[in-house]
Amino acid sequence: MxxxxxxxxxxxxxxxxxxxxxxxxxxxxxLRVRFNNLISRVNEDGYQVIRDYEQDQRAFYARNGKAYDPDGDYQKSIYTTGMIRKYLDSKPVWLFWETCTLNSLIRCYQSFLQHRRFQxxxxxxxxxxxxxxxxxxxxxxxxxxxxxxxxxxxxxxxxxxxxxxxxxxxxxxxxxxxxxxxxxxxxxxxxxxxxxxxxxxxxxxxxxxxxxxxxxxxxxxxxxxxxxxxxxxxxxxxxxxxxxxxxxxxxxxxxxxxxxxxxxxxxxxxxxxRNPVRHGRRRASRQARSGRNPSPSA
Structure with a gap:
């Protein structure tokens, strides 16, 4: 040529x-905006979203004979190290969004969709x-x-x-x-x-x-x-x-x-x-059947 x-x-x-x-x-x-809107839509606990994601990742890595390091999703740089050090112990979802790669964001979004039954x-x-x-x-x-x-x-x-x-x-x-x-x-x-x-x-x-x-x-x-x-x-x-x-x-x-x-x-x-949940009359929980009041959900 x-x-x-x-x-x-x-x-x-x-x-x-x-x-x-x-x-x-x-x-x-x-995608981050949509993710946040869906979490708000179902009144979800952002900390639980990250816990579910990390559990899914551990299972995925274990199936492939590898160990998963959850802290590795948080990309440190001169612009992010301070906030990571301050909030990494509690791991709010916003910290994940601010510091993760696009690949990690997509995997976390997939985990959320599956756990909350969204399509x-x-x-x-x-x-x-x-x-x-x-x-x-x-x-x-x-x-x-x-x-x-x-x-x-x-x-x-x-x-x-x-x-x-x-x-x-x-x-x-x-x-x-x-x-x-x-x-x-x-x-x-x-x-x-x-x-x-x-x-x-x-x-x-x-x-x-x-x-x-x-x-x-x-x-x-x-x-x-x-x-x-x-x-x-x-x-x-x-x-x-x-x-x-x-x-x-x-x-x-x-x-x-x-x-x-x-x-x-x-x-x-x-x-x-959101996928439709179970139709018909719902069976009472074990706590309700035993006469105890269930504790508030997270």
Whole structure:
């Protein structure tokens, strides 16, 4: 490939990473907000949330023949060491949120969902978000042919079909790549998680501006790669899929702000819901059957 091609592609790859870091930063913040709102919704004890999480982690590590260090989830730095030293003994949930990695945050959120019987349609997207955030933050080149097959995310195909409403060859190709190409799979996870989690119109508007700027830059020398002699068939497929995904999310946000989403498209915004508890008459507790008053729950 000509040096000018490589230079142009390097710039596109860099600007894509910048966009990804912006969106995944929004997602990480919004996930903490959602987590906090769910804890408040069920009047949960934040300390118990951490105790449950640590118990789950110990069991997970034990199954793999390893020991779990709960203090290792708290990332110490010049900005966090003071608060960690002050509050680590009691471990309030806010301390965990302030100092944990995105991976630990996702695992703790999973523990909370399971223990409190919540279902969040966005949860399955978060691992793709984490993988792409890590790749972008470590300045990995993204626009490369995949060396491994991706493990499809449970809800991604369903949500993508709600987002990509036009029946075209590019849509079909994008759906196929989302099942096979790690970049397209994880990038779709980022876009859909951002749409679901980020409620601030201002934050979404700034991202749309950045998307439009990136799309303009991406197409500046598009004809170079479409030359049949360039040998860039897979790259063209990736770029076409990225363009379709980005233009579709821009249009989705426009319809969202104008309140004209279809009923099907609104499923992309579905919020966490709690699984129904036992139906029918509930059996009295052992304490009630013995005539003793139960102690207040934590």
């Amino acid at each position: 000509d040096f000018a091609y490589l230079q142009d592609l390097s710039t596109i790859d860099f600007e894509l990473r910048v966009l990804i870091l912006r969106m995944t930063g929004d997602i990480e913040h919004a 969040d349609p966005t949860y399955s997207l978060l691992y793709g978000v984490r993988l792409l955030r890590n790749a972008a933050s470590h300045h990995n080149c993204l626009l490369i042919p995949p060396s491994e097959q991706v493990r499809p995310t449970r809800d991604l195909n369903y949500l993508l079909r709600l987002l990509l409403t036009d029946e075209t060859e590019t849509t079909d190709m994008t759906l196929r790549l989302a099942e096979t190409d790690p970049l397209i799979h994880d990038f779709a996870c980022v876009l859909l998680a951002h749409a679901n989690l980020v409620k601030s119109k201002g934050m979404r508007s700034h991202v749309v501006e950045q998307i439009n700027s990136f799309l303009t830059r991406m197409q500046r020398h598009e004809d170079w790669y479409r030359n049949p002699e360039s040998g860039c068939d897979h790259l063209i497929g990736q770029l076409d899929a990225i363009r379709l995904l980005l233009s579709s999310i821009v249009e989705f946000n426009r319809k969202r702000d104008d309140d004209v989403l279809t009923e099907e498209q609104k499923h992309i915004l579905a919020q966490p819901d």
